[in-house]
Amino acid sequence: MMSNGQTCCMAFLAALLGCAGCSRLIPPAAAPPGAASPAVATAGAAGPFLYVGGHRVAMFALGSSKPLHVTKLSDYSYGSGLALDLHGHLCVSSGDPSAQAIFEYDARTLQLEGETDLAGYFVALVADRYGYLYASSVFGILVYAPGCTERVNNLRHGGSALVFDRSGNLYAGLGNAVGVYAPKDRRGHMRFVRKIRDGLQNAVSALAIGPSDDLFVADNIGRKGGYVLIYRRGGSEPVEKITDGVETPAVLAVDSKGWLYVANHPYTAGRSGWISVYAPGVTQPERELRVYNAAALAIDPSDNLYVLNNYKRSMVLVYSPGAAKLLRTITEDIGASSALLIGSP
Numbered sequence: 001m002m003s004n005g006q007t008c009c010m011a012f013l014a015a016l017l018g019c020a021g022c023s024r025l026i027p028p029a030a031a032p033p034g035a036a037s038p039a040v041a042t043a044g045a046a047g048p049f050l051y052v053g054g055h056r057v058a059m060f061a062l063g064s065s066k067p068l069h070v071t072k073l074s075d076y077s078y079g080s081g082l083a084l085d086l087h088g089h090l091c092v093s094s095g096d097p098s099a100q101a102i103f104e105y106d107a108r109t110l111q112l113e114g115e116t117d118l119a120g121y122f123v124a125l126v127a128d129r130y131g132y133l134y135a136s137s138v139f140g141i142l143v144y145a146p147g148c149t150e151r152v153n154n155l156r157h158g159g160s161a162l163v164f165d166r167s168g169n170l171y172a173g174l175g176n177a178v179g180v181y182a183p184k185d186r187r188g189h190m191r192f193v194r195k196i197r198d199g200l201q202n203a204v205s206a207l208a209i210g211p212s213d214d215l216f217v218a219d220n221i222g223r224k225g226g227y228v229l230i231y232r233r234g235g236s237e238p239v240e241k242i243t244d245g246v247e248t249p250a251v252l253a254v255d256s257k258g259w260l261y262v263a264n265h266p267y268t269a270g271r272s273g274w275i276s277v278y279a280p281g282v283t284q285p286e287r288e289l290r291v292y293n294a295a296a297l298a299i300d301p302s303d304n305l306y307v308l309n310n311y312k313r314s315m316v317l318v319y320s321p322g323a324a325k326l327l328r329t330i331t332e333d334i335g336a337s338s339a340l341l342i343g344s345p
Contacts, residue, residue, distance in 0.1 A: 083126055084344075098121060100121055102122070104147055128188070132188035141172060152187070153188050158174070168182075216230055245288065298341060313334075
């Protein structure tokens with residue numbers, strides 16, 4: 001499983017925007033779809049890097065607000081996920097909401113290396129510790145070999161959200177339950193072992209793994225609000241329920257110290273979104289960040305928080321651990337984006 005610093009948090013269709021500004025980046029006559037823009041060479045850099053994806057991907061060195069590489073994915077305006085397969089491939093889902101493909105890029109240069117056939121809309125992407133990619137779609141969870149484009153398996157129980165724990169177990173949101181898969185081998189074969197239902201009512205909207213492999217589950221109950229449940233490693237009954245500061249939770253992130261971040265997209269008329277920040281082991285929010293449309297969250301190895309905000313124009317806000325201080329804002333070549341990923345090729 002990827003560490004919390006590598007977790008890619010996926011956005012929903014409501015958070016995805018149009019493709020304004022694509023022609024500014026790569027004029028149609030200048031480069032084919034998928035070509036990376038000229039930029040600083042990164043072949044010798046170890047990373048980790050920040051990847052921001054939507055209808056294109058921008059790649060940044062951590063601590064920098066200037067992109068190393070930027071690429072255009074396709075002529076479509078929707079992107080739904082990013083994953084790093086640990087073999088130097090960046091896997092990116094993109095396309096029409098009803099017909100997306102997974103594109104394979106060199107994670108150091110953003111050069112396009114391959115793509116899959118169209119396969120519906122991908123809700124979430126995540127890679128296991130052996131480099132296999134798991135892509136949740138209407139057809140279930142499709143499993144691809146390292147390199148993103150060769151499909152090798154199909155886990156029939158699909159999911160609205162996907163996350164691996166440190167033992168290689170896969171958790172998938174299944175409506176009002178969480179499905180748990182255990183690895184059978186190192187070749188993308190998984191065994192469905194159980195469902196977690198206790199405490200869940202409506203729709204699992206986001207999943208995250210804590211530093212002790214605790215499972216955090218956001219249950220979105222629409223206009224009635226929502227909550228976050230915490231399950232101990234291997235458990236099926238929640239040990240904690242967080243309701244204060246939670247309304248229509250859409251995205252979760254947990255850092256290595258146990259700080260929890262909950263991005264809310266409320267139904268309440270006249271109320272904009274926000275992120276509730278919880279200290280480790282505390283169910284009352286320490287603070288709230290007035291981020292109106294947080295489409296994705298990510299944590300770097302120093303526990304800094306990255307927030308993709310899609311209010312009016314997309315930008316990435318970078319906060320210190322615990323979101324105590326806004327460190328910087330990244331706007332260059334972000335465009336209309338929907339996913340964040342921090343990882344090393």
